[in-house]
Amino acid sequence: xxxxKYKRIFIQxxxxxxxxxxTDLIRGEHDLLNRSLWSDIHGKIHSIxxxxxxxxxxxxxxxxxxxxxxxKEFQGGTMTPNADAVQVLMDGAELLKGLVAATAEGxxxxxxxxxxxxxxxxxQRPDKLIPQTQPDTHPVSSPSKIDHIRVExxxxxxxxxxxxxxxxxxxxxxxxxxxxxxxxxxxxIDHYMAMLRGLHFQLARLRLMPVxxxxxxxxxxxxxxxxxxxxxxRLEMVGGELQVDIGLMERLREPFMHLLRNAIAHGIExxxxxxxxxxxxxxxxxxxxxKRGDSLxxxxxxxxxxxxxxxxxxxxxxxMGMSDQEISGxxxxxxxxxxLRVDYSxxxxxxxxxxxxxxxxxxxxxxxxxxxxxxxxxEPLEGTQFVIKLPLSLSIVYAIVFKIGPYTLSVPTSxxxxxxxxxxxxxxxxxxxxxxxxxxxxxxxxxKSTHILKLRQPPAIDDSIPxxxxxxxxxxxxxxxxxxxxxxxxxxxxxxxxSFAGVGIMENGDLSILLDMExx
Amino acid sequence: MDCFVFEAAGKHLGIEARYIYxxxxxxxxxPVPLLPSCHVGIxxxxxxxxxxxxxxxxxxxxxxxSDKPSYVILMKWDQRKLGLIPERIAGITWxxxxxxxxxxxxxxxxxxxxxxxxxxxxxxxxxxxxx
Numbered sequence: 211x212x213x214x215k216y217k218r219i220f221i222q223x224x225x226x227x228x229x230x231x232x233t234d235l236i237r238g239e240h241d242l243l244n245r246s247l248w249s250d251i252h253g254k255i256h257s258i259x260x261x262x263x264x265x266x267x268x269x270x271x272x273x274x275x276x277x278x279x280x281x282k283e284f285q286g287g288t289m290t291p292n293a294d295a296v297q298v299l300m301d302g303a304e305l306l307k308g309l310v311a312a313t314a315e316g317x318x319x320x321x322x323x324x325x326x327x328x329x330x331x332x333x334q335r336p337d338k339l340i341p342q343t344q345p346d347t348h349p350v351s352s353p354s355k356i357d358h359i360r361v362e363x364x365x366x367x368x369x370x371x372x373x374x375x376x377x378x379x380x381x382x383x384x385x386x387x388x389x390x391x392x393x394x395x396x397x398x399i400d401h402y403m404a405m406l407r408g409l410h411f412q413l414a415r416l417r418l419m420p421v422x423x424x425x426x427x428x429x430x431x432x433x434x435x436x437x438x439x440x441x442x443x444r445l446e447m448v449g450g451e452l453q454v455d456i457g458l459m460e461r462l463r464e465p466f467m468h469l470l471r472n473a474i475a476h477g478i479e480x481x482x483x484x485x486x487x488x489x490x491x492x493x494x495x496x497x498x499x500x501k502r503g504d505s506l507x508x509x510x511x512x513x514x515x516x517x518x519x520x521x522x523x524x525x526x527x528x529x530m531g532m533s534d535q536e537i538s539g540x541x542x543x544x545x546x547x548x549x550l551r552v553d554y555s556x557x558x559x560x561x562x563x564x565x566x567x568x569x570x571x572x573x574x575x576x577x578x579x580x581x582x583x584x585x586x587x588x589e590p591l592e593g594t595q596f597v598i599k600l601p602l603s604l605s606i607v608y609a610i611v612f613k614i615g616p617y618t619l620s621v622p623t624s625x626x627x628x629x630x631x632x633x634x635x636x637x638x639x640x641x642x643x644x645x646x647x648x649x650x651x652x653x654x655x656x657x658k659s660t661h662i663l664k665l666r667q668p669p670a671i672d673d674s675i676p677x678x679x680x681x682x683x684x685x686x687x688x689x690x691x692x693x694x695x696x697x698x699x700x701x702x703x704x705x706x707x708x709s710f711a712g713v714g715i716m717e718n719g720d721l722s723i724l725l726d727m728e729x730x
Numbered sequence: 731m732d733c734f735v736f737e738a739a740g741k742h743l744g745i746e747a748r749y750i751y752x753x754x755x756x757x758x759x760x761p762v763p764l765l766p767s768c769h770v771g772i773x774x775x776x777x778x779x780x781x782x783x784x785x786x787x788x789x790x791x792x793x794x795x796s797d798k799p800s801y802v803i804l805m806k807w808d809q810r811k812l813g814l815i816p817e818r819i820a821g822i823t824w825x826x827x828x829x830x831x832x833x834x835x836x837x838x839x840x841x842x843x844x845x846x847x848x849x850x851x852x853x854x855x856x857x858x859x860x861x
Binding site for chain 1: 776
């Protein structure tokens with residue numbers, strides 16, 4: 211485990227919670243009996259504690275534990291907060307902020323007089339506080355450094371469009387005279403255009419957002435759904451620091467809402483039922499984001515009762531007319547994928563209550579549009595996991611761009627092991643040489659075969675699913691170069707070909723189609 | 731309604747003008763393999779990717795096209811984007827509100843076959859991809 215990576219995530223995520231905590235405590239000071247507010251405050255401190263425990267940051271987790279003790283009582287109404295108690299919590303939050311900052315610098319103390327003072331106060335009842343070497347004044351916090359601003363996403367889109375239009379102006383440049391060229395004007399224009407293209411690339415990076423911000427959008431809906439369905443649910447995030455394209459996440463917003471709604475309504479059991487099965491009363495939904503190779507892998511898992519398999523069997527028998535023998539012979543993946551069928555949810559009214567059929571086809575369609583894939587795993591009583599693998603979304607990646615027939619294509623540089631000149635490798639005799647011309651339907655007469663691209667074999671996501679190995683070597687007509695591409699999702703029609711990972715835009719504005727070698 | 735009229739496969743075709751996003755010229759279409767022959771490729775325009783369709787070929791006319799068409803009619807609707815290559819652009823004309831599939835006649839007696847982006851999209855969706 212990369213501890214430093216997780217520490218960075220901890221510092222980033224707890225910073226956000228601490229910021230909100232201050233605001234909440236100020237509200238709490240004026241609204242002492244607002245139990246839902248105390249529940250929010252408790253939740254934030256609890257989240258910081260959980261992360262700190264996982265990293266063995268004892269001072270941080272210990273202080274969180276003391277702070278949440280009071281909040282729990284205020285939330286439950288068993289103790290009544292007062293202004294002095296809120297002040298102690300504020301001092302505690304300030305101290306917590308200092309401890310987290312010290313963790314970032316690697317100097318987190320295990321003990322300090324302030325920590326002792328706050329801990330001693332928190333060990334008392336809030337309504338019977340005896341001051342412990344009370345300071346004359348409480349620390350006055352300074353406003354945090356301004357390092358982020360909010361902007362409308364549409365403004366970023368407009369900036370990108372505008373910068374591209376300026377780049378396109380080059381095409382309307384009138385021919386230069388010999389005199390103008392000798393005066394250095396051509397060189398100046400080339401330099402200017404190169405700077406503009408660089409600017410366009412940097413602007414494109416504004417479209418990236420951390421996954422955590424996306425998941426935070428669901429905090430409130432998850433809480434509301436849990437309340438409506440009388441469930442106790444906690445939403446956790448792993449890998450929230452990953453940067454992804456906002457356009458991609460926007461397309462996943464509705465599908466994820468469906469996934470979460472289904473998980474809460476049909477997956478997570480009622481608290482009493484969970485207790486009877488030996489589970490904690492609180493159900494857990496974990497949202498995990500990870501980059502594997504050049505794919506973004508998003509996993510949503512819950513620890514509920516799993517997909518109702520009898521409902522699937524009933525559907526397969528009733529609607530699909532399958533026999534019991536055929537059903538039992540179905541591969542597991544195919545069996546579970548039944549829930550993605552358009553008519554699954556409406557097949558049987560009982561499915562609405564028992565199964566996971568609501569709107570699952572919406573998710574499948576959204577993922578298909580993004581040229582992604584979906585894997586479902588589910589075990590009775592243990593829970594369900596949806597693994598969504600998406601190809602390169604809008605981001606800057608390096609790729610080997612090459613020509614083959616009339617097409618400009620590319621593969622991510624990280625997938626390429628080597629590029630060799632064709633004559634040096636007796637390409638035509640290579641038995642494992644993949645015939646890309648034939649696959650792409652290009653007339654063989656135009657074949658030049660100047661270079662051979664040798665690919666690395668990508669890591670398998672799920673070893674249990676046997677798949678054909680992707681091509682390992684293929685020849686191309688010409689290699690254009692190794693260059694950064696701004697990659698966009700290929701869209702609905704190109705996705706139907708099932709062979710592309712996206713469309714790459716080169717710095718000069720030309721396009722290149724990214725091949726998905728695993729799907730060719 | 732305002733109707734954008736262009737020619738393809740020997741017919742005058744009309745699309746409700748509100749669907750037209752831009753008429754792009756001087757664009758280079760990047761060809762894409764494994765798509766139906768009427769799909770000429772894609773273009774990147776103002777931050778969006780457009781699938782570019784040769785309307786003549788979509789309507790069954792055969793023939794070879796340049797990868798540098800004079801004009802591409804860009805349409806954006808819902809979340810979809812499509813570029814159409816016409817044989818010629820006739821212009822915008824006013825027609826009485828017509829059903830999407832109707833043939834309407836202008837004052838000069840010109841027959842215009844009305845089409846919608848959705849209809850074109852549906853036709854494209856039925857074609858084979860990936861071969």
